[in-house]
Amino acid sequence: MSDQMFVATRKGLFRIDRSGSGWKIAQAAFLGDSVTMVLPDQRDGSVYAAVGHGHFGAKMHRSTDNGATFEEIATPVYPERPDNVEPIRHPYKDMEIPWSLELIWALESGGADETGVLWCGTLPGGLFRSSDHGASWELNESLWSEPTRKEWFGGGYDYPGIHSIGVDPRDTNHVTVGISCGGSWQTNDGGDTWVCRSDGMYADYMPPEMRDVGHIQDPHRTVHCPAEPDHLWTQHHNGVFKSVDGGRTWTDVNAIKPSNFGFAVAVHPVDPNIAWFVPAVKDEHRIPVDGKVVVARTRDGGTTFDVLTDGLPQSHAYDLTFRHALDVDETGSRLAFGSTTGSLWCSSNQGDSWETISANLPPIHAVRFVSG
Amino acid sequence: MINVAFTDNIQRHVECPACAVIGSSVREVLDAVFESNQKARGYVLDDTGAVRKHMTVFVNGAQIKDRTKLSDPVPDGASVYIMQALSGG
Numbered sequence: 001m002s003d004q005m006f007v008a009t010r011k012g013l014f015r016i017d018r019s020g021s022g023w024k025i026a027q028a029a030f031l032g033d034s035v036t037m038v039l040p041d042q043r044d045g046s047v048y049a050a051v052g053h054g055h056f057g058a059k060m061h062r063s064t065d066n067g068a069t070f071e072e073i074a075t076p077v078y079p080e081r082p083d084n085v086e087p088i089r090h091p092y093k094d095m096e097i098p099w100s101l102e103l104i105w106a107l108e109s110g111g112a113d114e115t116g117v118l119w120c121g122t123l124p125g126g127l128f129r130s131s132d133h134g135a136s137w138e139l140n141e142s143l144w145s146e147p148t149r150k151e152w153f154g155g156g157y158d159y160p161g162i163h164s165i166g167v168d169p170r171d172t173n174h175v176t177v178g179i180s181c182g183g184s185w186q187t188n189d190g191g192d193t194w195v196c197r198s199d200g201m202y203a204d205y206m207p208p209e210m211r212d213v214g215h216i217q218d219p220h221r222t223v224h225c226p227a228e229p230d231h232l233w234t235q236h237h238n239g240v241f242k243s244v245d246g247g248r249t250w251t252d253v254n255a256i257k258p259s260n261f262g263f264a265v266a267v268h269p270v271d272p273n274i275a276w277f278v279p280a281v282k283d284e285h286r287i288p289v290d291g292k293v294v295v296a297r298t299r300d301g302g303t304t305f306d307v308l309t310d311g312l313p314q315s316h317a318y319d320l321t322f323r324h325a326l327d328v329d330e331t332g333s334r335l336a337f338g339s340t341t342g343s344l345w346c347s348s349n350q351g352d353s354w355e356t357i358s359a360n361l362p363p364i365h366a367v368r369f370v371s372g
Numbered sequence: 373m374i375n376v377a378f379t380d381n382i383q384r385h386v387e388c389p390a391c392a393v394i395g396s397s398v399r400e401v402l403d404a405v406f407e408s409n410q411k412a413r414g415y416v417l418d419d420t421g422a423v424r425k426h427m428t429v430f431v432n433g434a435q436i437k438d439r440t441k442l443s444d445p446v447p448d449g450a451s452v453y454i455m456q457a458l459s460g461g
Contacts, residue, residue, distance in 0.1 A: 055426040055456040056385060056415040072386075072411070078419040100419035 001348060002329035002369040005336055006047065006067065008035040011362035013362050015067040019043035021344060023357040027067045028329045030316030035365065037252045037324065039107040048073075048134060048168060050104035052119075058122075060103045062134055067368075074368070076101055076120050076128040076137040088150045090158070097124050097159055106324075108165040116350035119175065121162025125152055127177060129191065132247040140191045143177075148196070148215040152182035155218050155237065157319075163323055172229030175233065176247055178222035183215045184234065186247055204238050205283075215294055220263045231272030235265040235323070242302055253302035258289040266335065273301040274327065276351060280319040286320055293317045295351050311354030312345060319343050320333040322367035331372075338364030374446055378412075379455035380423060386412050388454075399409050399442035401452055416454055428457045 003018035004026075005156055013035040015027035025062035029035075030051055036058070037249050038049040047063040049070060061070040081087065088097045103123040110117025111131075116277035120137065127140040143149075157180075164178030167238045173190040176197070183198035198214035218237035225231045228247040241258040242248040254260060261322040270273040277296045279310030288294065292315070313319070319339030326337040336346040342361040345354040374395055378388035388409065406413040416448035418424050423439040430436070430453040436444040446452060 053415075055424065056382065057424055058416065059385070059414070075414055077414070079421070098418075098420075100422075215421065 001331050001332040002372045004372075005327070006038045006040055006370065007338055007344060007361065007364055008038040008368075009338075009342070009362035009364050009367040010034045013067070014326040014361065016357060025358070028059075029067060029070055030062075036104050037107045037201075037366055038107065039118075040366055040368055040370045041109050041118075043109060043112060043140055044133075045131045046133065046306075048118070050107060052103055057272075058101050058206070060104065060134055061118075065352065067170050073134040074130075074136050076104070076126070076139070078126060078139050079139055084211075085154055091151050091153050092156065092230050093153075095158065100124075101126070102159060103161065104159045105163050106177075108167060111167055111169065113371060114172055119165045119167065121177060122164050122191065123154075123157055123161035123183065124159035125149060125161060125179060127165070137161075138366065142187075142192055143185065143194050146185075146194060146345045149182070151216060152179060153216070155180040155220075159326050164219065166224045166229075166232070168224075169226060170229060171323055174229075176222065176224065178219040178234065180220060181216055181218040181237075183217040184222060184247060184250075185217055188359070192270040194366055197247040198250065199235070199248065200243075200252070201236055201241055201253075221265050223267050224264055225267045225269065225272035227270045231267070233265050233267050233275045235262050237261070237283065240265070240302065242275075244272075253298075255302060256296050256298070256305050258294065258296075262321070263323035264337065266326050266328040268328065268332040270319040270332055271299075274299050274332065274350070275302070276326065276335060278326055280320055287318045290318070293319050293339070293343075295335075295347075296356075297316050297351050306351075307342070307357060308347075308354075310352060311347075313343075322365055324368075325367050327367045329369040329372070334369070336367050336369065338367045340364070373448070374450050374452055375404050376401060378453075378455070381456055382412070382415055382454075386415050388412050388415075395446060397416045397446055397450075398431065398436050398438070398444045398452070400445050401457065402429075402442060426457045427454070429454050 012031040013029045015151045034052045035054045038116040093260040106121030118130040128137040142329040166176040168174035196214040198217040201217040219234045222234040236242045240253040259279040262279045293312040338344045344357040373392040377390040393404035
């Protein structure tokens with residue numbers, strides 16, 4: 001099992017190691033600054049951290065010594081808007097969608113045979129790719145030019161954003177991205193062309209005529225099973241959806257308890273029928289159901305769910321788990337998740353029981369294991 | 373020459389020493405500054421070249437008006453000060 005994780009928070013990045021005496025914070029970086037995403041790259045051991053400075057913009061950093069020191073690298077920059085392209089206005093708010101980086105929201109490695117290739121999802125909806133360990137970035141013009149982008153909109157943020165990027169381990173030209181609120185999109189040619197793949201998802205937050213429109217869906221988080229990449233899970237604003245055909249169609253998984261709202265989802269690395277969620281009250285409240293922090297787990301592909309509580313606070317707990325703050329290690333046995341109120345829990349038995357690593361961290365944006 | 377100084381708060385992230393450059397508009401002045409300090413550009417300006425939403429630029433103690441094209445004139449001998457806009461508590 002993995003004995004190390006990185007935790008990106010609103011006030012810094014923490015590397016947390018497990019030893020004989022338990023979990024301990026071993027490294028802290030960017031103290032006081034918001035770290036919006038972290039990526040431990042198992043291909044070469046690099047650690048990438050996205051920092052969101054309120055005044056000075058989003059920046060990207062890389063560590064080659066496992067988080068002890070970081071060096072600023074290139075930040076994705078939106079290219080100049082051509083004169084013949086009109087700026088897009090938010091479809092429902094009186095504001096223009098900026099042609100400029102607002103937030104780094106997703107960072108993923110390319111394929112195992114593509115060392116140095118990185119994908120980066122951003123607000124206001126641009127997808128970037130680097131082929132040189134982040135020394136330079138290129139906006140994916142095809143997705144940015146997608147005509148339906150004028151109908152994408154922000155969920156929790158004002159602007160649409162790419163939060164999920166899944167690179168198919170069988171074919172690295174096959175990439176799935178999740179956009180809030182722009183639906184699920186796939187490319188089969190490395191990003192030259194894109195197809196919206198949200199069939200089966202529905203949006204009860206829209207007028208009935210638009211409920212089933214693919215490119216206005218709000219997947220909060222999408223993951224695929226690494227060993228069975230055609231099996232995908234999505235925690236959507238309106239529930240949990242799964243796909244067993246590579247994302248072509250999605251099925252509503254309505255058996256989840258105690259609610260079908262949430263942000264995070266993790267799937268077992270080998271068995272696509274095992275997945276975990278952190279449900280909450282939707283969507284005006286966004287607190288745990290009955291003030292109890294629980295993890296919902298299915299082991300049968302979503303037919304039934306266990307509500308896991310052992311070791312988690314069950315009274316007046318108001319921790320919310322953001323979409324990137326739940327992770328499972330490469331064995332599928334160890335999980336960790338963090339909360340908006342700075343609690344961090346870990347399980348070494350697929351969620352049957354949990355231990356508290358900390359209850360005093362800053363609000364947690366992302367939790368990611370380092371491969372053992 | 374134009375004397376350009378930066379807020380201390382930016383120095384924690386990127387070194388921005390005070391400097392003297394030539395230019396007759398805010399755009400020309402900032403371009404001259406960032407020519408020798410490329411890393412600092414993205415801390416002050418966004419991807420479109422506009423002043424970041426929570427940054428501000430003063431010329432001889434007066435806040436500039438054109439935050440997008442940076443066309444405000446800068447008289448020879450002026451002092452330009454780049455700082456973060458106060459926000460939050």
